[in-house]
Amino acid sequence: MRSALHVTYHVRSDASAIEARAKAIAVEQSVEMPVEAIDDARIRDAIVGKVASITEIASGHFTVRVALAIETVGSDAGQLLNMLFGNTSLQDDVILHDIELPHDMAAAFGGPQHGLQALRKRVGAARRALTCSALKPQGLSPDRLADLARRFAEGGIDYIKDDHGLADQSYAPFAARVAAIAKALRETDASTCYIPSLSGDLDNMRTQIAAATDAGLGAVMLAPMIAGVAALQRLRRDYPQLIIMAHPAMAGAARIAPPLLIGKLFRLFGADAVVFPNHGGRFGYSPETCRALAHAALNDWHGLRAAIPVPAGGMTPARVPEMLAFYGADTMLLIGGALLSAREKLTAETAAFVAAVKDYDYD
Amino acid sequence: MRSALHVTYHVRSDASAIEARAKAIAVEQSVEMPVEAIDDARIRDAIVGKVASITEIASGHFTVRVALAIETVGSDAGQLLNMLFGNTSLQDDVILHDIELPHDMAAAFGGPQHGLQALRKRVGAARRALTCSALKPQGLSPDRLADLARRFAEGGIDYIKDDHGLADQSYAPFAARVAAIAKALRETDASTCYIPSLSGDLDNMRTQIAAATDAGLGAVMLAPMIAGVAALQRLRRDYPQLIIMAHPAMAGAARIAPPLLIGKLFRLFGADAVVFPNHGGRFGYSPETCRALAHAALNDWHGLRAAIPVPAGGMTPARVPEMLAFYGADTMLLIGGALLSAREKLTAETAAFVAAVKDYDYD
Numbered sequence: 001m002r003s004a005l006h007v008t009y010h011v012r013s014d015a016s017a018i019e020a021r022a023k024a025i026a027v028e029q030s031v032e033m034p035v036e037a038i039d040d041a042r043i044r045d046a047i048v049g050k051v052a053s054i055t056e057i058a059s060g061h062f063t064v065r066v067a068l069a070i071e072t073v074g075s076d077a078g079q080l081l082n083m084l085f086g087n088t089s090l091q092d093d094v095i096l097h098d099i100e101l102p103h104d105m106a107a108a109f110g111g112p113q114h115g116l117q118a119l120r121k122r123v124g125a126a127r128r129a130l131t132c133s134a135l136k137p138q139g140l141s142p143d144r145l146a147d148l149a150r151r152f153a154e155g156g157i158d159y160i161k162d163d164h165g166l167a168d169q170s171y172a173p174f175a176a177r178v179a180a181i182a183k184a185l186r187e188t189d190a191s192t193c194y195i196p197s198l199s200g201d202l203d204n205m206r207t208q209i210a211a212a213t214d215a216g217l218g219a220v221m222l223a224p225m226i227a228g229v230a231a232l233q234r235l236r237r238d239y240p241q242l243i244i245m246a247h248p249a250m251a252g253a254a255r256i257a258p259p260l261l262i263g264k265l266f267r268l269f270g271a272d273a274v275v276f277p278n279h280g281g282r283f284g285y286s287p288e289t290c291r292a293l294a295h296a297a298l299n300d301w302h303g304l305r306a307a308i309p310v311p312a313g314g315m316t317p318a319r320v321p322e323m324l325a326f327y328g329a330d331t332m333l334l335i336g337g338a339l340l341s342a343r344e345k346l347t348a349e350t351a352a353f354v355a356a357v358k359d360y361d362y363d
Numbered sequence: 364m365r366s367a368l369h370v371t372y373h374v375r376s377d378a379s380a381i382e383a384r385a386k387a388i389a390v391e392q393s394v395e396m397p398v399e400a401i402d403d404a405r406i407r408d409a410i411v412g413k414v415a416s417i418t419e420i421a422s423g424h425f426t427v428r429v430a431l432a433i434e435t436v437g438s439d440a441g442q443l444l445n446m447l448f449g450n451t452s453l454q455d456d457v458i459l460h461d462i463e464l465p466h467d468m469a470a471a472f473g474g475p476q477h478g479l480q481a482l483r484k485r486v487g488a489a490r491r492a493l494t495c496s497a498l499k500p501q502g503l504s505p506d507r508l509a510d511l512a513r514r515f516a517e518g519g520i521d522y523i524k525d526d527h528g529l530a531d532q533s534y535a536p537f538a539a540r541v542a543a544i545a546k547a548l549r550e551t552d553a554s555t556c557y558i559p560s561l562s563g564d565l566d567n568m569r570t571q572i573a574a575a576t577d578a579g580l581g582a583v584m585l586a587p588m589i590a591g592v593a594a595l596q597r598l599r600r601d602y603p604q605l606i607i608m609a610h611p612a613m614a615g616a617a618r619i620a621p622p623l624l625i626g627k628l629f630r631l632f633g634a635d636a637v638v639f640p641n642h643g644g645r646f647g648y649s650p651e652t653c654r655a656l657a658h659a660a661l662n663d664w665h666g667l668r669a670a671i672p673v674p675a676g677g678m679t680p681a682r683v684p685e686m687l688a689f690y691g692a693d694t695m696l697l698i699g700g701a702l703l704s705a706r707e708k709l710t711a712e713t714a715a716f717v718a719a720v721k722d723y724d725y726d
Contacts, residue, residue, distance in 0.1 A: 028645065031500030032526055033700035038500050040507075047502035071532055072501050076563045078589045079530040086527060086586065086612030087676075090646045137394030137401055138435050139410035144403075163395055164449060167442040169434055200439045201593040202565035223449065226441045228591030230564040249449030255615045282391065283453045313450075337396035 004067035006052060006100040007084055010257075011062045012093040022051045022064040025094065028087050030068055047072060063097070075108050077229040077269045089255060096256045099264065106302030109233070112272040113240045115305025116298070116330060119273060122218075122243070123158040123191050129329050131156075131357050132310060133350065134336030135181070136163035142177040146184035148346070152339070153190035155350025159332065160185075161221050161275075162197035164247045168204070175211040182215035195245050198222040202231050209239060219243035221275075225250040225261075229269050236270025245310070246271035258289055263296025267307040273332060274307050278323065281314030287326070298330055310334050317349065320356040329362045367430035369415060369463040370447055373620075374425045375456040385414045385427040388457065391450050393431055410435060426460070438471055440592040440632045452618060459619045462627065469665030472596070475635040476603045478668025479661070479693060482636060485581075485606070486521040486554050492692050494519075494720050495673060496713065497699030498544070499526035505540040509547035511709070515702070516553035518713025522695065523548075524584055524638075525560035527610045531567070538574040545578035558582040558608050565594050572602060582606035584638075588613040588624075592632050599633025608673070609634035621652050626659025630670040636695060637670050641686065644677030650689070661693055673697050680712065683719040692725045 007029070013021045026049030027035060038044050052065040073080050085096040120126060133152050135145045145166075152160050160181075168174045178196050185192055196212055198205040198220050205222065212220060224232045224246055236244060246266040251258070262276050274297050277283030279290045294309035311323060312334035323333060335353055342349035370392070376384045389412030390398060401407050415428040436443050448459040483489060496515050498508045508529075515523050523544075531537045541559050548555055559575055561568040561583050568585065575583060587595045587609050599607060609629040614621070625639050637660050640646030642653045657672035674686060675697035686696060698716055705712035 024645070030528070031502070032528060033499045034704045037700065037704035037706060039706060040502065043500055043502035047500065069502075071534060072528060074530060074532050076530060076567070078564075078586075079562050082530070082562075082586065082589055082612050083528065085615075086589070087646075089613050089615040090611060090640055090648075090676075092647050136396045137406055137410065139394070139403065139406035139432075165393070165395060165435060165445065167437055167439060167445070169437050171434060199442050199445075199593075201441075201591065201597040203597070204439070204593070223441075223445065226445055226449070226591065226593075228564065228589065228594060230562075230567070230589075231591060231594075234564040234566070248453060249445050250452050252448075252452040252615050252618045255618070277453055282387070283450075284455050285453075337400065341397050341400035343400060343402065 003070050003102055005070050005073065005102065005105065007066045007068055007096070008098040009064045009066065010095040010097045011064050012060060013062055014060065015056065018054055018062050022054050025064060025088055026051050026066045029066065029083055030072060032087065070102055070105055073105070077109065077233040081229055085256060096260065098257065098260050101302065103302050106268065106304060109268045110236070110270065111267055111304030112270060112307050113236055114243050114272045116308040119243065119308050119332070122193055125158060127329055127362060128360065129324055129327070129357050130158045130308065130332035131354050132159040132161060132332050132334040133157050133339050134161050134163050134334065135166065136336060136340065138163060138165045138169070139171055142172050142180035145172060145177055146180040149181045149194060150184040150188055151347045152350050153185055153188045153192035155347045156190065156354040157192055157350050159193050159195060161195040161245060161334070163336070164197055164221070164223060164249050166197050167199035174208050178212050178215050178217065182217055186216070193219055195219040195221045197247070198227070202234060205231065205235065209242065219245065221245040221247055223247040223249040224266055224269065225252070229265070232266070232269045232271065243272045244270055245273040245275060247275050248277070258285060259292035259296040263293040264301070267297050267304065271307050273310050275310040275312050275334060277313035278311035278315055283313050294327055294331065306330070308332050312336070317353045317356060320353065321360060324357070324360045333357060366433050366465055368433050368436065368465065368468065370429045370431055370459070371461040372427045372429065373458040373460045374427050375423060376425055377423065378419065381417055381425050385417050388427060388451055389414050389429045392429065392446055393435060395450065433465055433468055436468070440472065440596040444592055448619060459623065461620065461623050464665065466665050469631065469667060472631045473599070473633065474630055474667030475633060475670050476599055477606050477635045479671040482606065482671050482695070485556055488521060490692055490725060491723065492687055492690070492720050493521045493671065493695035494717050495522040495524060495695050495697040496520050496702050497524050497526050497697065498529065499699060499703065501526060501528045501532070502534055505535050505543035508535060508540055509543040512544045512557060513547040513551055514710045515713050516548055516551045516555035518710045519553065519717040520555055520713050522556050522558060524558040524608060524697070526699070527560055527584070527586060527612050529560050530562035537571050541575050541578050541580065545580055549579070556582055558584050560610070561585040561590070565597060568594065568598065572605065582608065584608040584610055586610040586612040587629055587632065587634070592628070595632045595634065606635045607633055608636040608638060610638050611640070621648060622655035622659040626656040630660050630667065634670050636673050638673040638675050638697060640676035641674035641678055646676050657690055657694065669693070671695050675699070680716045680719060683716065684723060687720070687723045696720060
């Protein structure tokens with residue numbers, strides 16, 4: 001195959017069946033029909049997926065590397081996901097493990113418009129890790145959320161994101177919420193940057209972006225596996241000035257390796273910051289998975305800008321030194337509930353979190 | 364909780380831990396923060412998810428029923444999915460099993476604009492099962508695809524869908540492909556209806572719909588888990604005249620019960636026809652799962668129109684009687700590769716498939 005995308009699957013199979021199973025995956029993810037019924041030699045040669053290698057990694061577990069024709073993908077993020085795992089996602093003996101892209105395809109998607117360095121610059125943090133918290137719970141009014149934002153900012157936090165559950169509900173409509181929070185932040189001395197959460201379809205998200213831009217904001221969050229990866233790709237292209245944070249909701253990561261989906265693909269499609277569940281929190285990712293995910297987001301990869309890894313999900317200020325030892329300075333620490341639990345001491349707790357990150361010895 | 368959405372999860376857990384685990388899921392899918400840090404009594408009462416019941420279904424396996432506030436969902440399909448399984452999809456001890464919607468929410472989403480009866484009427488099939496095939500492989504030119512379509516139509520098939528891998532690739536761009544196929548079908552006497560596959564973001568899909576409409580077509584297919592469920596919802600609303608078929612690509616159904624995702628939710632958001640992998644084909648769904656899925660698509664449910672179940676994935680004409688015995692007349696049988704394997708006998712094989720469906724004794 002002249003120009004190919006290489007895809008690695010992890011497959012559970014008997015050793016005697018793995019060759020046929022690997023070939024079936026290559027066919028499912030390309031022509032999806034019996035190959036012997038294809039009378040066009042060009043299609044058999046250039047379009048049908050080819051098994052490049054099969055490696056046993058443990059008894060009954062194999063790595064299958066498949067070459068897919070880049071012609072079948074074109075330039076659409078949704079179609080890339082479709083060709084990587086569309087039908088095979090319905091077969092529970094397979095995990096989508098990794099991809100290797102041709103350089104031209106990576107350049108065409110383009111990755112983050114801003115990336116890690118721009119997120120550092122925006123809050124004047126040259127070398128240290130960045131800090132982040134979340135506005136919640138759902139059900140608060142715009143004024144109450146704005147008050148929380150103000151207190152986080154007074155504690156010196158770098159970024160504040162909406163809880164990913166905040167959409168456009170009647171108790172805190174997007175436009176009213178964003179205006180109130182942006183105003184509260186302008187009234188502080190802080191350089192804190194607020195990242196509201198987009199929801200709905202592409203038109204809804206455009207209206208929300210207009211409201212955010214009107215309020216002077218320069219960053220937004222969305223969940224690519226709910227919004228559709230093509231929506232992420234479109235917003236990246238149409239709003240090049242916007243910083244985009246990706247949330248992992250619905251990433252159902254048990255079937256797609258998190259380092260690939262969140263670290264590589266979300267970055268490829270344009271996320272500047274990628275939120276993921278850190279090990280030892282409320283979610284089941286292992287330290288190895290988290291390390292690989294952060295690596296995938298930061299790695300030199302086809303010249304794309306680095307996306308900043310944002311470990312989250314039940315983190316506490318007490319874990320800051322351990323997390324920084326693990327992730328280093330190229331990370332944004334996101335602590336939500338544990339700061340909010342401080343209630344009337346929220347500003348002081350935030351300040352302590354911020355100080356722990358600033359004072360950490362990064363050498 | 365005054366007005367609630369009830370969600371059922373299947374959870375793996377020790378009996379001693381299930382109460383805490385169930386409560387943690389209810390919190391994760393609502394406020395996503397420590398409840399004791401919420402000082403607003405209204406939020407604790409009306410917004411925090413509540414565990415309604417816990418039932419042991421097998422040793423170490425529980426059904427957990429959670430009540431979520433409908434206020435947190437609003438009217439967006441993406442946000443509904445987010446509140447049902449957003450963060451919990453990242454925890455591998457939980458499967459999203461089922462939902463019970465308040466009637467008003469079901470009516471607001473509205474379900475299929477056309478549904479099963481309209482798909483019957485369009486092809487003049489009052490009582491029997493419907494037939495469908497697929498245009499593939501990828502890599503064929505518009506003319507070659509149009510020739511296949513003509514031969515399927517001459518065999519008397521009701522519906523022809525694009526392979527879900529056909530997007531807007533250079534070898535068969537959407538507009539050129541759709542025009543060629545529609546023209547080929549107009550030149551036959553058949554009432555065959557062609558369903559092209561949409562891809563890309565909402566704007567791309569609108570452009571594709573314009574091309575399909577220009578070509579005189581009245582039906583389209585999309586994969587809601589790639590396009591985003593909000594895109595399905597939007598197309599349903601903005602193009603009420605269009606029949607919409609939902610494809611299960613990326614449905615990663617191992618973590619969301621297929622009867623819920625494909626049978627109920629795709630129907631709720633507006634799919635008129637739902638494609639799913641039949642048992643005994645290339646995919647791992649059991650007969651029980653398939654039966655439950657078809658039931659969920661057809662069932663009387665809040666007065667929504669029925670979506671027609673479309674079992675597929677490696678089916679053969681030889682299986683027609685068995686499939687009709689299993690699904691009855693309210694189904695569309697989709698056979699692709701097995702007909703295409705007939706090559707120069709494609710029309711005759713299609714005619715035999717069509718005859719088997721028409722001649723089956725439905726009483």
